[in-house]
Amino acid sequence: MSDNIDFPKALTGTGSWLDDRFHGARGLRVFLRKVFPDHWSFLLGEIALWSFVILLLTGTFLSFFFVPSTAEVVYHGSYVKLDGLRMSEAYASTLNISFDVRAGLLMRQIHHWAADLFMAALTIHMLRVFFTGAYRKPREVNWLIGIALFSLGLVEGLFGYSLPDDQLSGAGLRIFEGVLQGIPIVGTYLAFFLFGGPFPGNYIVPRMYIIHVLLIPGLILALITAHLFIMVHQKHTQMPALGNTEKNVVGQPFFPYFMAKGGAWFFFIFGACAVLATFATINPIWLYGPYTPVAISSASQPDWYMGILEGSLRIMPAWEINFLGHTLSLSVLIPFIVPLTVVLGGAAFWPFFERWATGDKSWHNINDRPRNAPIRTATGIAAVTFYGVLWAEGANDVIADKLQIPLYTITWIARVMVFVGPVVAFIVTRRICLGLQRKDKNLLEHGLETGIIRQLPQGEFIEVHRPLDEEELALLEAKKVPALLPGPGSADENGLPAPQGRGVMGRARVIANRGFAETIVVEADGHGNGHGPAEEHAVGAGPAGAEEQAEIGPGELPESSIPHTDPLLWHPHQEPPDES
Amino acid sequence: MSDIEEVEGPGGPVPPPRVIGTPPPTPRLLGSGDGAEDVAAGHGTEVEPAEERMPDVSDFPSHANNAEKIVAACFLIAFIAGCGFIAAYIGLEVGSVDAAFRSNLALGLALSVALLGLGFGALIWVRQLMPDVEVVEQRHEMRSSDADRAAFAEYFAEGTGASQFVKRPMIRRTLMLATLPLVAIPIVVLRDLGPLPGTSLRHTVWSPGRRLLVYGTNTPVTPAQFSAPGGMITIVPDGYQDDPDQLTKAAVILIKFRPGELNIPTRTNGSTVIGTMNWTVDNIVAYSKICTHVGCPVALYEQTTHHILCPCHQSTFDAATGATVIFGPAPRPLPQLPMTVDAQGYLVAKSDFTQPVGPSFWERG
Numbered sequence: 038m039s040d041n042i043d044f045p046k047a048l049t050g051t052g053s054w055l056d057d058r059f060h061g062a063r064g065l066r067v068f069l070r071k072v073f074p075d076h077w078s079f080l081l082g083e084i085a086l087w088s089f090v091i092l093l094l095t096g097t098f099l100s101f102f103f104v105p106s107t108a109e110v111v112y113h114g115s116y117v118k119l120d121g122l123r124m125s126e127a128y129a130s131t132l133n134i135s136f137d138v139r140a141g142l143l144m145r146q147i148h149h150w151a152a153d154l155f156m157a158a159l160t161i162h163m164l165r166v167f168f169t170g171a172y173r174k175p176r177e178v179n180w181l182i183g184i185a186l187f188s189l190g191l192v193e194g195l196f197g198y199s200l201p202d203d204q205l206s207g208a209g210l211r212i213f214e215g216v217l218q219g220i221p222i223v224g225t226y227l228a229f230f231l232f233g234g235p236f237p238g239n240y241i242v243p244r245m246y247i248i249h250v251l252l253i254p255g256l257i258l259a260l261i262t263a264h265l266f267i268m269v270h271q272k273h274t275q276m277p278a279l280g281n282t283e284k285n286v287v288g289q290p291f292f293p294y295f296m297a298k299g300g301a302w303f304f305f306i307f308g309a310c311a312v313l314a315t316f317a318t319i320n321p322i323w324l325y326g327p328y329t330p331v332a333i334s335s336a337s338q339p340d341w342y343m344g345i346l347e348g349s350l351r352i353m354p355a356w357e358i359n360f361l362g363h364t365l366s367l368s369v370l371i372p373f374i375v376p377l378t379v380v381l382g383g384a385a386f387w388p389f390f391e392r393w394a395t396g397d398k399s400w401h402n403i404n405d406r407p408r409n410a411p412i413r414t415a416t417g418i419a420a421v422t423f424y425g426v427l428w429a430e431g432a433n434d435v436i437a438d439k440l441q442i443p444l445y446t447i448t449w450i451a452r453v454m455v456f457v458g459p460v461v462a463f464i465v466t467r468r469i470c471l472g473l474q475r476k477d478k479n480l481l482e483h484g485l486e487t488g489i490i491r492q493l494p495q496g497e498f499i500e501v502h503r504p505l506d507e508e509e510l511a512l513l514e515a516k517k518v519p520a521l522l523p524g525p526g527s528a529d530e531n532g533l534p535a536p537q538g539r540g541v542m543g544r545a546r547v548i549a550n551r552g553f554a555e556t557i558v559v560e561a562d563g564h565g566n567g568h569g570p571a572e573e574h575a576v577g578a579g580p581a582g583a584e585e586q587a588e589i590g591p592g593e594l595p596e597s598s599i600p601h602t603d604p605l606l607w608h609p610h611q612e613p614p615d616e617s
Numbered sequence: 618m619s620d621i622e623e624v625e626g627p628g629g630p631v632p633p634p635r636v637i638g639t640p641p642p643t644p645r646l647l648g649s650g651d652g653a654e655d656v657a658a659g660h661g662t663e664v665e666p667a668e669e670r671m672p673d674v675s676d677f678p679s680h681a682n683n684a685e686k687i688v689a690a691c692f693l694i695a696f697i698a699g700c701g702f703i704a705a706y707i708g709l710e711v712g713s714v715d716a717a718f719r720s721n722l723a724l725g726l727a728l729s730v731a732l733l734g735l736g737f738g739a740l741i742w743v744r745q746l747m748p749d750v751e752v753v754e755q756r757h758e759m760r761s762s763d764a765d766r767a768a769f770a771e772y773f774a775e776g777t778g779a780s781q782f783v784k785r786p787m788i789r790r791t792l793m794l795a796t797l798p799l800v801a802i803p804i805v806v807l808r809d810l811g812p813l814p815g816t817s818l819r820h821t822v823w824s825p826g827r828r829l830l831v832y833g834t835n836t837p838v839t840p841a842q843f844s845a846p847g848g849m850i851t852i853v854p855d856g857y858q859d860d861p862d863q864l865t866k867a868a869v870i871l872i873k874f875r876p877g878e879l880n881i882p883t884r885t886n887g888s889t890v891i892g893t894m895n896w897t898v899d900n901i902v903a904y905s906k907i908c909t910h911v912g913c914p915v916a917l918y919e920q921t922t923h924h925i926l927c928p929c930h931q932s933t934f935d936a937a938t939g940a941t942v943i944f945g946p947a948p949r950p951l952p953q954l955p956m957t958v959d960a961q962g963y964l965v966a967k968s969d970f971t972q973p974v975g976p977s978f979w980e981r982g
Contacts, residue, residue, distance in 0.1 A: 072754040115712050123859070136717040139706055143724050175759045208913060211865070212929060215911025215976035218818075225818065225978045230810040235817055236865050236912075240810075272756055286754045294750075297743040304736030308729050315725025323714075330865040331832055331851055331906065333914045335928040350911065350946060351930045357948035357977060366977035368946040369911060402756060434931065444931060445944055 073295040074275035074288035078165045080302060084158035087306040088151045089261065095148040096250065102138050104130040105246035107202060107239045116323050124202075124327035127242045131201040131322055146314035152194050153319075154310065156342040159187050167384065167417050169404035171274045173397075177388045179267045184385050186260050188377075191342060193253040196245040198320065198340055207328030209339050211236060212350070219369030221360075237330065274404050277515030279508045283402050336434055345424055348431030349376045352451050376427055380420055387416075394549035395519035408477070409516045411470035412552045418466040419459035426454045474557035477513050480505060481559050518556045522547060684745035688738045695734030702727035814980070819973045821854075821867040823966040826959060828855040829869065829903065837963040838871070840899040846875040847920035851906060854966070866974050868906035868914060869954050870925070871964075872936050876900055878923070881939040881953070889971050892939040896955040898964060903954035904940045905974040908932055910947040912976045925951070948977060 056062045073079075106126040112119050114129065115136040134141035163183055166172055172180035195213070199206040214236045217228040233240030275281045275288070289295060313319070325334065339347055349372030356367035391413065392398070407414040429436065430451040437444040484502035491501055505513070705723035710716055761769070782789055828837045832851035835858045843850065852869040879900050883893040896903070904925070906914045913929035923937040932945030940951035952974050955967035973981055 070752065070754075072752045115717065116714060136714060137711055139709075139711050139720060140724050141711075142717055142721045143728065146721075208929065211913060212911045215913075218976050218978040219911070221979050223979075225814045225980060229812060229814045230807065233811045235862050237861050238811075271759060272754070280753070284756050286756055287751055289750060290752050293747060294743060297739050297747070301736045301739035301743065304732045304739065308732035308736055311725055311729040311732055315722060315729055328861075330861050331853065331868045331914055333916045333928055335917065337913075337929055347930075353946040355932075355942055355946050355948045359982070362982050363979050364977045364981040365979075366948065368948055369977065372946075400759070434928070448931065448944075 069290065069292040071269065071291040071295075072272075072286050072288045073291060074273050074281075074286060076276050078169075079273065081158055081162040081165055083299065083302055084306055085155055085162055086261065086265075087303045088155035088158060088310075089257065090303070091151040091307055091310055092148060092155060093254070095144045095151065096254075098144045099134060099141075099148060100250055102130060102134045102141060103127070103200070103246075105200065105243045107237070107242050119323070119326065122327060125242070127200060127202040128322070128327045131203070135323060143311075143314055146319050147310045149198070149319045150310045150313045150317075152197060153340060153342075154306070156187075156190050156194060156340075159183070159190060160342075163187065163384070164417065164421070167387075168407040168414055169274070169276075170401065170410055170413065171404050172388045173401040174392070175271055175400050176267075176274070179264055179271075180388060181385055182260050182264045182267070184381055186257060186264070188381060189253050189257050189260070193249060193257065194340055194342055196249040196253070199245060200242060200249060201320075201322045202242055202328050203322040204325040204328050204332060204334060205322075205337055206325075207237070207330070208333055208337050209343075210241065211330065216350075216369050216373050219366040219373065221363070221365060221370070237328070272402070274402055277403050277406065277512050279511035281403060281511075281515075283400070286402070336438070338432055338435070341428075344428040344431035345376055345380075346372065346431075348427035348429065348433070348451070349373075351433055352427065352430050352448060352455060354452075376423070380424055383420065387413075390549075391553070394546060395553045396522050396550070397519055403515055406512075406516070408470040408473035409518075409556075410553075411467045411474075411555060414470050415463040415466040419463040422458040422462040423455060426451055426458050430455075471555070471557055474516075477516070478557050478559045480509070481513055485509075516556075519550070519553045521554045522550045681746055684741060688742045688746065691734045691738030691741065695731045695738065698727045698730035698734060702731060814978075818866075818975070818978055818981075821969055821974060822857045822863045823854055823867055823869075823954060823969045825966065825968050827966045828959070829853075829871065829956070829964045829966070830855050830858055832858075832868075839962045840901055840958065840964065841962075843871065843873055843901060843964075846873050846878075846900070848873050849918040849925075851914075852903065865912070866907060869903050870906045870915065870918070871901060871903050872918065872923075872925075874900040874902070874923075874937065879937055881937075884939060886972060891972050892950065892953045896953055896957075896967060898956055898958055901956070901964070902936070903956045903964075904934075904936070904951040905954065905970060906951075907975040908947055909942075909949050909951060909974075910945070910976060915951065 052062075104126040108126050109123050110126050110129050112122050112124050112129050112132065114120075114132055116132050119132070131145075134145055136142070166180065166183070195209070199210045199213075214228050214232060217231065218224045220227060228236070231241065231244065232238045233244070272286045273288075275286060278287075281287050289298075326332075338344070350369070353368045353372050356371070358365045358367060405413075407417075430448065433447045433451065434444060436442065437447050484504045487501045487503050489501040490498055492498055702724055705720065705727055709720040709723055711720050777783060829852040830836060831838050832853050835853070837855070838850075838852075849870055849872045852871050853864055854867045854869075857863040857867060879894070879897060879902060881892055881894050881897065881902065883895075884891050906916075908915050908927040908929065910927065910930055910932050913927050915925050915927045915932075915934065917926040917928055918924070918936070919926070923935055924943070925934040925936050925940060927933075927945070927947065930946055932947030933943050934940040934947070934951050935943050939953060942948070942950060952970045952972050954970055956964055957967045959965045
């Protein structure tokens with residue numbers, strides 16, 4: 038019984054006029070009721086989206102006043118401490134924006150905060166997607182687009198904060214040029230072509246400017262558009278919950294719910310950037326002074342997302358080799374290439390690796406709980422640790438200063454931690470995941486401890502367990518485990534050796550598969566009764582029915598008996614997937 | 618659309634009175650069960666809106682009016698703050714550091730309140746006033762039907778056949794040949810982005826007799842003037858003191874030692890001397906200020922240990938022994954500038970650096 042709202046003729050008339058020409062009602066009708074699942078972690082990507090919108094708005098304003106030129110001027114503006122100094126027009130116009138243009142300082146600071154927020158939101162959004170397995174089929178392409186967006190954001194940010202031509206960013210640019218020179222064969226030429234000659238030259242600021250305001254934003258905008266279209270087309274993933282299946286999507290319609298929430302979220306993000314810009318000064322370029330290649334300040338740090346590269350440079354020993362009469366500067370090349378390749382390249386490679394290792398070709402619309410995919414979660418935490426050590430090392434001088442630890446000690450700790458940390462993180466995370474799975478198993482088998490102690494007639498005390506309700510059950514039973522692939526030496530139904538386990542790749546695949554298939558098995562139908570001591574079943578058991586698995590210890594897996602056409606273990610309480 | 622179910626509605630069962638503070642009931646609307654009509658109509662679509670409806674405010678009468686007032690108050694505050702922004706823009710001048718910060722505070726506060734007011738208003742609106750519905754939509758496989766795939770393959774094969782692309786290799790190959798230069802041209806035209814490096818990274822503007830000027834004051838310096846041991850000053854070459862392109866390579870640090878503390882063993886690279894006590898004057902030594910790692914100026918000098926530290930990546934050099942690397946990623950010592958005094962007693966370069974300064978590059982050898 039909707040209110041009978043009389044829409045004004047202007048609105049209905051316009052709508053009708055448009056529909057006569059574009060046939061829009063048919064598609065929009067559907068879009069208005071488009072369902073968006075609700076979960077706090079689904080807002081992370083939206084933060085990045087709205088930050089980008091804020092960047093476009095404030096960046097446009099800044100471009101009206103910024104002069105992308107390194108032509109030398111003598112400054113006579115409002116910042117009297119620099120009065121009479123020779124500086125580039127870029128730096129002078131940035132001072133001008135900060136002190137002589139109304140709202141200029143606010144826009145500059147919102148722009149900078151929004152840029153840092155954009156990269157932070159991208160990072161956390163990607164971690165959410167990784168840890169919940171939301172990159173799996175059919176969403177691999179959107180995952181790759183996300184990685185491309187992150188990479189573009191790095192360059193966009195670097196070029197953005199280098200534009201004002203202040204002392205700090207100039208030093209950063211000098212490091213960038215030095216790193217470019219370290220690239221084998223083409224490095225020197227790349228540096229000379231980018232800078233239009235020797236560093237710093239007069240070309241780099243205008244070139245960075247057009248890349249920063251047109252080229253990369255255009256690419257980012259195009260990729261975000263593709264990202265969102267694919268998301269809408271494929272429909273968003275959802276968290277495991279009662280009523281959520283692989284074949285439906287449960288949530289609230291776009292109009293008015295998602296629209297209002299998204300709008301509110303935009304205002305919150307913009308408001309948060311405005312609050313930060315009001316009270317927390319960021320990049321006070323007037324304190325740094327104009328760039329000169331002769332001077333430097335201590336504790337020079339780039340923006341946070343460049344920290345991993347900075348830390349990688351700091352952590353490296355002085356390795357350099359002479360390669361056939363040429364200088365191969367490993368102490369520059371390795372930090373420049375290896376960490377980002379490991380993290381971003383590894384992320385891009387992972388969905389395909391997982392698919393290869395699990396043999397899982399089905400589509401996934403229900404996100405995994407991180408504990409239910411121990412290898413993935415452990416790998417992710419290992420990558421976060423690797424990144425984190427390098428990132429923290431990027432501020433080793435600040436850490437040394439604040440904590441009063443010798444600088445070289447910190448670097449040595451980081452040199453060890455960058456290798457040891459990820460391994461430890463992997464092992465610990467895997468154990469934690471399996472421990473949480475055991476907890477889930479206990480919940481399923483015995484129900485929830487109520488904390489109520491009851492005395493039985495014969496004097497025995499027991500704690501009352503209550504069965505899980507259907508919502509709790511739905512969450513726990515959404516767990517899925519990859520199947521075991523046939524192992525080496527196993528035979529297929531005709532008695533011939535299974536081809537999958539042969540060769541180096543085959544053996545590697547079987548090893549990887551054993552990792553992914555590791556799980557804590559729940560006894561079928563054993564949940565919620567609160568009776569019987571739980572048998573700890575073998576870690577490493579796989580699918581093909583819990584009853585069979587219960588008798589099998591580790592190391593004696595009946596690989597050949599497993600039909601690998603069924604890629605997933607589906608708990609007996611669920612309907613098996615009938616994919617066509 | 619037989620599977621629509623409305624949990625609560627005006628014509629249906631009356632919901633039980635709700636305890637204050639509990640979330641409103643969640644009616645669940647089911648979308649079309651199979652979506653078959655949509656697929657048939659050529660849309661991979663979702664719900665049939667015409668045949669269902671969402672509950673509205675009147676289904677949930679409680680506390681709606683209060684929420685309305687709160688939302689309106691938020692929007693009103695946002696309006697006032699927005700007007701405040703305009704007022705502050707007009708009223709507050711900038712043009713000095715204090716004024717700019719005052720303006721920033723007023724404008725920023727007003728903008729923050731305006732935006733957050735809108736945000737909170739919209740959030741309370743959607744959470745408190747709009748009924749909390751949940752809609753179930755069916756997903757459809759991304760994979761096209763076999764019929765569609767077959768039809769696509771057929772059309773594509775027909776089109777390819779009609780174009781005779783496969784049948785006539787001469788056209789195919791010349792077409793590919795023709796596009797090759799067009800692909801190369803965007804790369805070729807980038808050639809004039811910059812000059813070729815040549816040997817420019819191997820040389821600086823230091824030449825025999827060129828005076829060392831103190832950075833900042835641009836005055837020449839005599840050994841007597843720079844007599845306090847332990848000091849470090851930055852030096853720029855006479856004639857290029859304001860040329861950033863040259864200073865990037867030619868900046869030098871000058872360090873004065875107590876007698877006996879400076880001990881630079883003579884080092885050679887092939888037949889070229891690259892470090893020796895002969896290039897020092899009166900326990901004063903000149904090193905390139907450009908870090909051999911990635912080119913930051915090495916700026917921190919610790920007198921007691923004679924360590925030169927690059928603040929960027931903490932490469933550390935021992936100034937007393939020829940700026941040898943004792944920690945960090947720099948691969949080689951800071952090059953030493955051959956130095957002597959001229960007829961007037963001023964410090965001058967004896968020659969250019971005898972090796973390239975600054976970061977490594979492929980052709981350095």
